[in-house]
Amino acid sequence: MERSQVHNFAAGPSPLPTSVLEEAARGLVNYQGTGMGICELSHRGKEFKGIISGAEADIHSLLSVPDNYSILFSQGGGTSMFSSIILNLLAAHRLSSSNISLPASSYTPPNIDYIITGSWSSKAYSEAVRLCSPSSTSSPTYAIPHIAANTKPTGYTTLPSKEEYKFSSNPAYIYYCENETINGVQYSLSDEFSFPFDMIPSHIPIVADYSSSFLSRPIPHLNKHAVIFAGAQKNLGPAGVTVLIVRNDLLVDTSLAYSKGGVIPTPIGMEWKIMAENGSLYNTPPVFAIYVCALVLKELVRNGGMEKMKEINEEKAKRVYQVLDKVETIEKMKGVVREKKARSWMNVTFEIIEREEDFFKGAEERGLRQLKGHRSVGGGRASLYNAVGLESVDKLCEWILEFSRV
Amino acid sequence: MERSQVHNFAAGPSPLPTSVLEEAARGLVNYQGTGMGICELSHRGKEFKGIISGAEADIHSLLSVPDNYSILFSQGGGTSMFSSIILNLLAAHRLSSSNISLPASSYTPPNIDYIITGSWSSKAYSEAVRLCSPSSTSSPTYAIPHIAANTKPTGYTTLPSKEEYKFSSNPAYIYYCENETINGVQYSLSDEFSFPFDMIPSHIPIVADYSSSFLSRPIPHLNKHAVIFAGAQKNLGPAGVTVLIVRNDLLVDTSLAYSKGGVIPTPIGMEWKIMAENGSLYNTPPVFAIYVCALVLKELVRNGGMEKMKEINEEKAKRVYQVLDKVETIEKMKGVVREKKARSWMNVTFEIIEREEDFFKGAEERGLRQLKGHRSVGGGRASLYNAVGLESVDKLCEWILEFSRV
The missing domain is CATH 3.40.640.10 (Type I PLP-dependent aspartate aminotransferase-like (Major domain))
Structure with a gap:
């Protein structure tokens, strides 16, 4: 699969910007024309x-x-x-x-x-x-x-x-x-x-x-x-x-x-x-x-710093919690954290009330990856770190709505 | 510069095989067709x-x-x-x-x-x-x-x-x-x-x-x-x-x-x-x-394991110590470790008796990199780790001989 077909919601290790990984891949083999990779250079150089x-x-x-x-x-x-x-x-x-x-x-x-x-x-x-x-x-x-x-x-x-x-x-x-x-x-x-x-x-x-x-x-x-x-x-x-x-x-x-x-x-x-x-x-x-x-x-820094990230990350979390709150009314899925003001912007935990395996299977088919909750708590978890784009968030929201047949 | 133009004698971090770095660069961006890089996958997956x-x-x-x-x-x-x-x-x-x-x-x-x-x-x-x-x-x-x-x-x-x-x-x-x-x-x-x-x-x-x-x-x-x-x-x-x-x-x-x-x-x-x-x-x-x-x-493992590495590494060390012992007789350079049987196969330390800066400058010009001794001891050091090939060793030996005008 190509990177563009995948939406990675891993809780960590988690996605990194494609542009960064591509530059790091070049630096790994030959850092800025030195003829040596970044891992082959002295840390005191x-x-x-x-x-x-x-x-x-x-x-x-x-x-x-x-x-x-x-x-x-x-x-x-x-x-x-x-x-x-x-x-x-x-x-x-x-x-x-x-x-x-x-x-x-x-x-x-x-x-x-x-x-x-x-x-x-x-x-x-x-x-x-x-x-x-x-x-x-x-x-x-x-x-x-x-x-x-x-x-x-x-x-x-x-x-x-x-x-x-x-x-x-x-x-x-x-x-x-x-x-x-x-x-x-x-x-x-x-x-x-x-x-x-x-x-x-x-x-x-x-x-x-x-x-x-x-x-x-x-x-x-x-x-x-x-x-x-x-x-x-x-x-x-x-x-x-x-x-x-x-x-x-x-x-x-x-x-x-x-x-x-x-x-x-x-x-x-x-x-x-x-x-x-x-x-x-x-x-x-x-x-x-x-x-x-x-x-x-x-x-x-190039993308506008913390205020810009705050704006984007707030919007991402808002979209996911909105669909969870919506499907909760028909008892298909619901957010784990009941107190809205204590909800994480970064890690959205949720319960899948029935057909949990179907939810994850359908997610996989749609390129939505690493959505399972931590093994100690189960359920689902969507981590919305900086490298997760709004388009990935929208794909997830679509699938939650489709799965819940709203 | 290209990797092939450089001979890296760093003491660590040190050179890695080019084929490994190239594969790692691919895996960094997309690991085995998962659409995710190796750093973006769960360590428990x-x-x-x-x-x-x-x-x-x-x-x-x-x-x-x-x-x-x-x-x-x-x-x-x-x-x-x-x-x-x-x-x-x-x-x-x-x-x-x-x-x-x-x-x-x-x-x-x-x-x-x-x-x-x-x-x-x-x-x-x-x-x-x-x-x-x-x-x-x-x-x-x-x-x-x-x-x-x-x-x-x-x-x-x-x-x-x-x-x-x-x-x-x-x-x-x-x-x-x-x-x-x-x-x-x-x-x-x-x-x-x-x-x-x-x-x-x-x-x-x-x-x-x-x-x-x-x-x-x-x-x-x-x-x-x-x-x-x-x-x-x-x-x-x-x-x-x-x-x-x-x-x-x-x-x-x-x-x-x-x-x-x-x-x-x-x-x-x-x-x-x-x-x-x-x-x-x-x-x-x-x-x-x-x-x-x-x-x-x-x-x-593919290259023949430890016995094969031993054979190659012994040969690499032998070649460098031989030229050092040779130029020592004309008082240009000499190995630091006087007791031959205690000499390291991996890190060859040497003194440059005169014109030290010229030695390192000439080495740089020939693509011979990271040859300086540790800052605590000075002098020169050639580290001959596994990823250093015989051709790099020979380039170094040539320069030592040329520098010493033997």
Whole structure:
């Protein structure tokens, strides 16, 4: 089949612009007439340094990242970020002015707050328990993971209301996931389901997993965050690289923290300070993944940046939710997320009430690909990332309407 | 320039076969007629599962890996392996039959032995000190890093003789680097500079960094190793994936070890047991890098496997060292590694005694690329990885002779 016959709704790894892939294919064999492919060039040579610094500058400008933040490229995906957040932010807490001079015996492990709104924030919390809070008393406790809100009782079909947030006192950080890829809930831009920044004292670091909505629209209140991270394989590029935006005061020497006592030693590849000091080139980076990200970023800049993406992505989501709401009335299919303002623009989750296999079979026949929901929840899911065009969205809507015989 | 005009001697990221890159370029845009590129397909779909299991099977057969080992694909490069070796093997030591029932207060941190033969083994040792042995008494010591041999006094220009090895008693593991990319020393296949397996009791796990010689020739005594790892970006594929071959008894539950006390908690992405149980798909892997590795592996199998590569690579190294030894007599250039049997087949390091800049300039003019030594040591370095053909080697030899006016 040709690319033009296929409409790819994968949740990640997900579609990339054809023009980018074609350019990357040329660069893979011969990068800009060097006679060598991009994967065959030194990561410390001028070609790759130009690519990585260009990517950094484009993220800086697309998201209006303030100058007191660093933009880093890391490996290991969101899963490794779950761990490195704990390691780096507990080290920063240990080295803060109120704690640094305490002897290890007087240092009290801090609370760390997690807002659980779906599968990914739940996994992030599990890693906090796993790393910080042993199941026996033989090992030290490094922090007390605290659940500040949890929508699991709703089946993750909505977000917490403002009064449901119960933050602990003075946590080392507060963690949330802006868009839950598997469940299809997303913090909204401005209403009761926006993130409750105003409930949080400004000195508490706020950490956000933006993996599946990064670069799909502007980041509200970016400067109220301490850390924002995103696996590339949604809107940005191929799997294998993770972008980290971190406020510079949180780039700390984890070895110094370890020597003070009361913190977990940090693997060297996970220390943000070392990454930042080396411009994400402390060790060999995932060259090709960063190269493709750089090409995607250039195209985003050319196409009008975040405000333009916001407009298109809002329209795409609106169209799919409209047909789902329509067919719901005749009980054929329905959106999973009942609270409309908590619905994700990026990942539309839906139930097929009867003849589910027929729905997917018909979709395949029409070139609509990778529409199955995550294996942990089933049903259907249409991911509407940046590279999914309006024409693909319309094809999907047509099939939903046809299948439901409306 | 065309690829055919360029001879790429990069130390890594390094050249890949043109046929592989051309196929990968097609797969990047449209993988086997699916209408989607390889980076746009689910890592849990049948296409990618076929690729990763094929790569695993090819490594298994090319290196005759015994059935009691797992082959894993990891992220974070050799640098992250330095850390994960410490975390996983100290957990395994804590859970060994002689230690598992000890209370934390009676558990003694073990020795861990490092053989230092160049920059990379030196970095691996530094990470052991950094993670296990804090600079103050406020934090626990998790292990005692011990230097079992060290050729730094020679400037890393040879390997230890058998009598120079001083292993500690009953270390949790012994670590070495088979080929030092920066310094150009490599354990030989059979003589006084082969690895001293016979000095080590069989129950001590032996760990080897094979990053820069992996798949260049058979691995001697693979079954005497506990762990072998290799960053892909030398003989195998693009940067961004690391291959780990680990004996199954060392796949341990690091959380259980943490709960016993006396060990460092392991970030979830670094636990080998979880990686193995999930077929290297616990989280999204670096899809493209693994895909290219799989193509390279297929070509290695087609071309006659390890015995054939050994024959070719031996010949390539022989030709370069012969001209270096020849021009040395007229004091123009000379090989850095004085002990011939410790010379690397993969990375030939040399000094240019006068007019160094002219040497590199003339090399550039002849299409000979990326010949500079690592910035930490200077001089020249020709890396002769699998994708470097004999014709490139001959071009280099011609230039060395011409430059030296022999």
